[in-house]
Every structure is written in C-alpha cells, then in structure tokens.
Amino acid sequence: MKKTLVxxxxxxxxxxxxxxxxxxxxxxxxxxxxxPDVKNADNQLKSFQDPLIKKGQDMVDALEAEYGKYMEDVNxxxxxxxxxxxxxQDIQSKQVNIQNYQxxxxxxxxxxxxxxxxxxxxxxxxxxxxxxxxxxxxxIFDTSVGGILHGTESDNLLAALKTKLGI
Numbered sequence: 001m002k003k004t005l006v007x008x009x010x011x012x013x014x015x016x017x018x019x020x021x022x023x024x025x026x027x028x029x030x031x032x033x034x035x036p037d038v039k040n041a042d043n044q045l046k047s048f049q050d051p052l053i054k055k056g057q058d059m060v061d062a063l064e065a066e067y068g069k070y071m072e073d074v075n076x077x078x079x080x081x082x083x084x085x086x087x088x089q090d091i092q093s094k095q096v097n098i099q100n101y102q103x104x105x106x107x108x109x110x111x112x113x114x115x116x117x118x119x120x121x122x123x124x125x126x127x128x129x130x131x132x133x134x135x136x137x138x139x140i141f142d143t144s145v146g147g148i149l150h151g152t153e154s155d156n157l158l159a160a161l162k163t164k165l166g167i
Contacts, residue, residue, distance in 0.1 A: 021138040021139075022135075022136050022137045022138055022154075022155075023137065023138060023139050023140070023141070023154040023155075024132070024137050024139075024140045024141070024154050024155040024156070024157045025140065025141040025142070025143050025154055025155070025156060025157065026128065026140060026141075026142060026143070026156065026157045026158050026161060027142070027143045027144045027158060028124065028128075028142045028144050028145075029144035030144065030158060031124060031158055031161055031162065031165075032120070032121075032124065034162060034167055035120065035124075035165065035167055036167070037120045037123070038117075038120055041116040041117055041120060044116055045109070045112060045113055045116055048109070048112050049105075049109050049112070052105045052108065052109070053105065055101075056098065056101055056102055056105060059094075059097070059098050059101060060098060063091065063094050063095065063098060066091065066094070067091055070087050070088075070091065073087075123165070124161075124165070127161060127164050127165055128140060128157075128161060131157065131160065131161060131164055140157060141154075
C-alpha cells in the first residue's frame with residue numbers, strides 16, 4: 001500500500017511538472033526577412049560587393065582580350081619563340097593575380113557579411129531569449145531549420161517577436 005501511494009505521488013508530481021512546461025516556435029528566417037535591419041544590411045552588402053565583383057570581371061575581360069590577341073598573333077606567325085614564352089608567362093601571371101583577387105574578395109565579403117549581420121542576429125537571439133524568460137517558455141523551437149520532428153500544439157511567436165522588435 002505504501003509503495004503504491006509513493007508511486008502515485010511521484011507520478012502526480014512528474015505529471016504536474018510536465019504539464020507546467022510551455023513550448024513555442026518561431027520561423028527565424030521569416031522573422032529575419034521581415035526586419036528592416038536585414039533589408040538595410042542586404043543593401044549595404046550589395047553596395048560593398050558590386051564594385052569588387054565588377055573589378056574582378058573587368059580583370060577577366062581584359063585577360064580574355066589579351067589572350068585572344070595573343071592567339072591571333074600566334075596563328076598569324078607574328079611572335080618569335082621568346083615573345084611567345086614571355087607573353088604566356090605574362091598571361092599566367094595575370095591568371096594567378098585574378099585567382100588571388102577572387103579569394104581576397106570572397107574573404108572581404110564574408111567579413112563584411114558577418115560585420116553587418118551579427119548584430120542583427122544577436123538582437124533577435126536576445127529578444128527571443130528575453131521573451132521566453134519573461135513569458136515562462138521552457139523551450140522555443142526554430143521551425144526554419146526543421147527542428148521539430150513531432151510536437152503537440154504550441155504557440156507561434158512570430159507576431160509577438162515582431163512587435164517586440166518594433167516591426
């Protein structure tokens with residue numbers, strides 16, 4: 001009898017603690033897409049990367065034109081062996097310069113992207129955390145990454161978090 005009573009009390013306590021948990025979900029990608037800060041960062045990143053990409057494309061176009069002229073001169077027999085070797089070395093050097101430039105541009109763009117978006121991501125994460133703490137949520141799931149395999153009905157916090165962020 002005592003054993004049954006202990007099991008019932010333990011079961012009741014466990015059940016009441018489980019039922020007190022509160023879960024919510026939000027699609028962080030949808031939340032971010034609706035933020036003016038993200039749109040502003042997108043525009044800043046585009047303004048930053050467009051001239052860099054154009055410069056790289058101009059380098060490629062110039063090299064292609066130079067290579068076309070070189071091939072034309074070779075086919076017409078206008079270059080000596082020494083001139084051909086010198087021109088080939090020059091073209092190879094420019095190819096390496098273009099590859100180095102492309103790697104440098106990718107690094108600059110990644111750094112700029114992080115610089116622009118990290119404060120926004122921090123703001124959203126802090127807002128979600130504070131909202132969860134203030135409203136008694138045990139967990140808030142992010143549906144944009146497919147984090148829920150099975151779940152019961154819970155609250156979609158997108159509208160509330162937009163309000164908190166002033167969107």
